[in-house]
Amino acid sequence: MKTATLGSTGVRVTELSFGAAGIGNLYRPITDEAALATVDAAWDAGIRTFDTAPHYGLGLSERRLGAALRDRPRDTYTVSTKVGRLLEPDPRGGRGDDLAHGFAVSDTHRRVWDFSADGVLRSLEASLQRLGLDRVDVALLHDPDDHADQALREAYPALERLRDEGVIGAIGVGMNQCALPARFLRETDIDVVLLAGRYTLLEQQGLAEMLPEASARGRSVVIGGVFNSGLLIAPEPGAMYDYAPAPQPVLDRALRLKAVAERHGVPLRSAALHFPYGHPAVASVLTGARFVDEVRDTVEQLRHPVPAALWDDLRAEGLLAPDTPTPAGTPSENSP
Structure with a gap:
């Protein structure tokens, strides 16, 4: 499968990327076995770029993706995850579901918006634990629509430092709108x-x-x-x-x-x-x-x-x- 490099980085992506929201039980549940088989099918087709987020199934997507990639040579694939939503245990949770957010999982945790520098570091650390990896290749600010100023002032500089230190290969923003990403392109070095x-x-x-x-x-x-x-x-x-x-x-x-x-x-x-x-x-x-x-x-x-x-x-x-x-x-x- 064809590949391309992200910007001026050394991070390569395949022409097709695998979006892992579905294996996080988006809208309806699937089994661990089905999730593993789906990632295996993507791999067999030549896909080597995989995108996930803590938001997807309250961490289930990251855990399943990490398990599916665990025995693959780490330098043969690219993983991106996202920051901006921290997962915190919900003491009142565990008795319902998360379908209000689109995921058929137990509501054991709640999402907390956090685009602070500390929030970025905590989010990435937790993602690495769920993925079972020592690094991610791409980190994206996830839907900072209502948090633009904090994302620009605090979260972006934190990601920039991690990229400069070689902890992350590429950084960016993931959104469903155009105006704010254009602003990030003008005002930052994503x-x-x-x-x-x-x-x-x-x-x-x-x-x-x-x-x-x-x-x-x-x-x-x-x-x-x-x-x-x-x-x-x-x-x-x-x-x-x-x-x-x-x-x-x-x-x-x-x-x-x-x-x-x-x-x-x-x-x-x-x-x-x-x-x-x-x-x-x-x-x-x-x-x-x-x-x-x-x-x-x-x-x-x-x-x-x-x-x-x-x-x-x-x-x-x-x-x-x-x-x-x-x-x-x-x-x-x-x-x-």
């Missing part, structure tokens, strides 16, 4: 932005400011949420978009995208997966999976040929702006 849901075949908000900033400064972007909560996998009434049922205009747009893709013999989910690679700042696309079949399907969609004419038709129908960068077309099996 290496990477993990942008979820805002640069997809359906919507390209990232093109307005964030992606140009990354390109101009030689920084990298990892794109998550390429299927927009599943809408670009199966656009139909009731399909989810941004964690809620898709509004009718958004659903209609997704159906138009699907119609164009299918005219070229390309599944919509394949076109959605390929699309972000057209931007030069994009180093990897991150997709989540719970089960082996999901991993295998994603890899199959990445290998599916997408002709340049598909992107041309999307522009012609007003579904992509004329100047939107798109991947170089790959020959279609149906081409003459």
